[in-house]
Amino acid sequence: MCQLLGMNGNTPTDIVFSFTGFATRAAEHADGFGIAFFEGKGVRLFVDDCPASQSPVADMVKRYPIKSRHVIAHIRKATQGRVGLENCHPFVRELWGRYWVFAHNGDLKDFHPHLHAAFRPVGDTDSERAFCWLLQQLAKEHASVPDVPALTATLRELLPTLTRHGTFNFMLSNGDALWAHGSTKLHYVVRQHPFGVARLQDEDMAVNFAELTQPGDRVAVIATEPLTCDEQWTAFAPGELKAFVGGEPVA
Numbered sequence: 001m002c003q004l005l006g007m008n009g010n011t012p013t014d015i016v017f018s019f020t021g022f023a024t025r026a027a028e029h030a031d032g033f034g035i036a037f038f039e040g041k042g043v044r045l046f047v048d049d050c051p052a053s054q055s056p057v058a059d060m061v062k063r064y065p066i067k068s069r070h071v072i073a074h075i076r077k078a079t080q081g082r083v084g085l086e087n088c089h090p091f092v093r094e095l096w097g098r099y100w101v102f103a104h105n106g107d108l109k110d111f112h113p114h115l116h117a118a119f120r121p122v123g124d125t126d127s128e129r130a131f132c133w134l135l136q137q138l139a140k141e142h143a144s145v146p147d148v149p150a151l152t153a154t155l156r157e158l159l160p161t162l163t164r165h166g167t168f169n170f171m172l173s174n175g176d177a178l179w180a181h182g183s184t185k186l187h188y189v190v191r192q193h194p195f196g197v198a199r200l201q202d203e204d205m206a207v208n209f210a211e212l213t214q215p216g217d218r219v220a221v222i223a224t225e226p227l228t229c230d231e232q233w234t235a236f237a238p239g240e241l242k243a244f245v246g247g248e249p250v251a
Contacts, residue, residue: 002105005073006171008178008244009219012067021200023052032088035073036101038175047088070173074103086123096145102131106167178244182236192218198228218247
């Protein structure tokens with residue numbers, strides 16, 4: 001299966017520390033990687049069909065402290081679709097005049113929905129088909145971008161159609177919030193005052209966040225598996241959908 005990484009903060013923050021540990025896991029997930037950063041109305045998207053543990057693009061991301069309030073990253077272990085740039089997550093589409101970013105971990109069997117011209121996959125993965133279908137259904141349900149509670153409710157209604165086809169761990173963001181769904185395996189941690197030291201599980205690297213933050217800062221990091229060995233990560237319940245706003249999950 002693939003691996004997911006997301007970040008949502010109440011202030012623009014870089015993800016260099018978490019991404020460094022995350023990219024190490026590409027040794028077992030070697031079919032490409034991608035990462036997307038929201039910046040205002042824009043999105044910086046970096047993808048490569050090389051493993052993140054070997055990619056010069058990934059090395060650049062590790063050294064480039066891009067600050068964002070919403071980040072989604074993915075390392076791929078292909079189950080459907082060839083290894084190629086068009087099949088690297090995250091995927092980006094426009095709806096209601098804004099960008100939407102999506103990444104998926106799982107395997108949907110026999111999911112071939114009827115898609116309209118506005119939402120068609122470029123590659124041949126089940127993940128991109130699911131993203132196109134989700135946006136198509138959201139466009140049917142809402143005339144313009146809904147608020148976070150309304151969109152969360154609509155996503156919750158749509159999820160059974162997808163999960164009946166298989167495993168559907170995903171992350172989705174439109175720059176207002178980050179939605180995460182744990183079908184089988186997903187964890188999150190909220191970093192806030194008082195900040196402390198965190199050490200990566202996969203790399204000999206530690207950061208004292210108290211030296212890099214302000215007392216009012218808050219950031220949530222979501223990952224398939226916990227990235228650090230000395231923080232309290234919370235596991236999603238099977239089938240749980242969470243919306244993250246301002247660096248924390250909201251009801």
